[in-house]
Each structure stands twice: as structure tokens, then as C-alpha cells.
Amino acid sequence: MPTRDEKPARNGPAYPSAQSWPDFESQPLSRSEYVTALVHLYRGELSRSLNWRARLDTTTNWAIIATLAVLTFSFNNPAYARDTLIGGMYATLVFMLHEARRFRFFDLYRARLRMLEENFYGPLLRRDPHSPIDRWGVMVADDLLRPRFKITLLQAVRARLLRNYAFVFVLLLLAWMARLFAQAPPETALLPAGPAWLTEWLPAALVAALYLFLVAVVLFTPRAQPPELAYWADPRHPGEDVPSLDV
Numbered sequence: 001m002p003t004r005d006e007k008p009a010r011n012g013p014a015y016p017s018a019q020s021w022p023d024f025e026s027q028p029l030s031r032s033e034y035v036t037a038l039v040h041l042y043r044g045e046l047s048r049s050l051n052w053r054a055r056l057d058t059t060t061n062w063a064i065i066a067t068l069a070v071l072t073f074s075f076n077n078p079a080y081a082r083d084t085l086i087g088g089m090y091a092t093l094v095f096m097l098h099e100a101r102r103f104r105f106f107d108l109y110r111a112r113l114r115m116l117e118e119n120f121y122g123p124l125l126r127r128d129p130h131s132p133i134d135r136w137g138v139m140v141a142d143d144l145l146r147p148r149f150k151i152t153l154l155q156a157v158r159a160r161l162l163r164n165y166a167f168v169f170v171l172l173l174l175a176w177m178a179r180l181f182a183q184a185p186p187e188t189a190l191l192p193a194g195p196a197w198l199t200e201w202l203p204a205a206l207v208a209a210l211y212l213f214l215v216a217v218v219l220f221t222p223r224a225q226p227p228e229l230a231y232w233a234d235p236r237h238p239g240e241d242v243p244s245l246d247v
Contacts, residue, residue, distance in 0.1 A: 038120055045112045052106035056099055060164050063095035067168050071175055081179040086206055089172050093210065096165045100156035104149045107224075111150050115140050151224045158221045161214060169214060176207060 029037075070088030074081035119131035133139070151159075161169075 038116065042113070042116050042121075045109050045116070049106060049109040049113055052102060052109065055102045056106060056160075059095055059099040059102060063092050063099075063165065063168060066091055066095070067172065070172070074175065074179065078179065078182065081182075082176060082203060085172055085176040085179065086203055089169065089176070089207065089210055092165065092168055092172065096157065096160055099160050099164075100153060103156045103160055104151060104153065107150050107156070108147065112140055112143060152221075154217060154221045155224045158217050159224065161217060169211070173207070173211065 067088060070084055070091070074084045074088075077084070115133075115136055119133050119136040123129060123131050
């Protein structure tokens with residue numbers, strides 16, 4: 001028979017009331033329990049960071065393979081070379097934007113890892129109980145409860161552009177300029193009867209717009225600062241200096 005604090009379930013066993021549950025939150029954690037919890041947290045964040053890092057490499061491999069395919073096709077088909085290379089440029093842009101989005105997630109988990117490594121494992125290995133940041137535990141806990149990206153999308157685009165994609169875009173631009181000055185046979189031109197603005201000025205405008213955008217991202221997008229300076233909210237302006245987790 002159920003007690004006064006227990007109500008029989010219609011289709012299952014009776015559950016005890018909240019008053020009969022053990023109150024673990026009011027009991028202090030021992031040092032071994034605290035260290036064990038942090039070790040498991042670190043392993044989980046490390047696993048997620050490695051998974052997102054592998055996704056970054058996958059996107060980069062896609063971009064490189066697509067670029068090689070575009071270059072091969074363009075030099076084997078001179079009549080379609082310039083238009084194919086422009087398509088390859090914008091395909092690479094799509095890959096870079098996709099990788100930038102993945103990089104923001106990787107950066108999110110990397111920031112937590114760095115906070116744990118600098119303030120827990122670092123002092124532990126130095127036999128120094130003092131952490132560089134006093135409130136690092138509160139910061140990590142707040143980030144777990146209210147996760148936020150640490151960099152903007154444009155900052156992520158800038159980071160991936162300078163790290164990997166700048167070489168790809170330069171290679172495609174050089175190939176396009178080489179084919180631009182090469183004369184294609186008029187009988188095999190892609191748009192032999194098209195107007196001049198469509199066959200000459202529009203492709204050049206597309207290339208110029210793309211590369212002006214890339215240069216503007218590098219020059220005018222602020223560089224992401226180190227985690228201890230910019231990855232965590234300013235206590236005086238909480239939530240205003242980091243973008244929200246827009247997923």
C-alpha cells in the first residue's frame with residue numbers, strides 16, 4: 001500500500017515524493033569527487049573538440065578536391081575554362097563559409113578546454129594551488145548553462161581564410177587570369193553570340209566582387225583575441241561582448 005507521500009501510478013510503479021529523495025546538493029563534495037568530476041568534464045569537452053576538429057579537416061579536403069577537379073577540367077577544356085574557374089571560386093567560398101560555421105563550434109569547446117587546462121591542470125602540474133583566473137569555475141559553469149559562441153561568423157571566416165583558403169583562392173585567381181589572356185577558339189566559345197557585358201564584364205565583375213569581399217574580411221574584421229581576454233563575458237557587461245549560440 002502506498003504511503004501518504006506516495007501516489008500510485010496508473011500504468012506503472014509508485015514514485016517517492018521529492019521529500020524522500022536524498023539531498024545530495026546540500027552535501028559538500030570531497031576533493032576526490034571534485035577532481036573526478038573535472039576529469040570527466042575535460043574528457044567530454046576534449047572529445048567534442050576533436051570531433052569538430054575532424055569536421056574542419058573534412059571540409060578543407062572537400063574544397064581541395066573540388067579545386068583540383070575544377071583546374072583539371074578547365075585546362076582540358078579551354079573554351080569553358082574561365083567560367084568553370086569562376087564556378088570553382090564560388091564553390092570554394094561556400095566550403096569556406098560552411099567550415100567557418102564548424103569552426104565556431106570547435107572554438108566554443110576549445111575555449112572551455114583552455115580554461116580547464118590553464119586554471120586546473122596547469123596549477124596541478126606546477127604544484128601551485130593558485131589559478132591564473134580566480135573565477136574560472138564560475139565562468140565555465142555559466143558557459144555550460146548559457147553557451148555562447150566566442151567569435152563572430154566573420155571572425156571565423158577570417159581565421160579559416162588566412163589559415164587554409166587563401167592559397168586556394170590565389171591559385172584559382174592565377175589560373176583564371178592565365179585563361180583570361182589565352183585566346184579560346186571562337187567556334188567553341190561558351191557564349192559566342194552573347195553581348196559584351198555578359199561575356200566579358202559580368203565574369204570580371206563576379207571575380208572582382210568575390211576578391212574584394214575576401215580582402216575586406218581580412219582588413220576590416222577584428223582579429224579574435226586570446227581566450228583570457230575576449231572569450232568570456234565581461235562582468236560589467238554580461239552577455240554583450242560575445243555573440244549568442246545561434247543554432
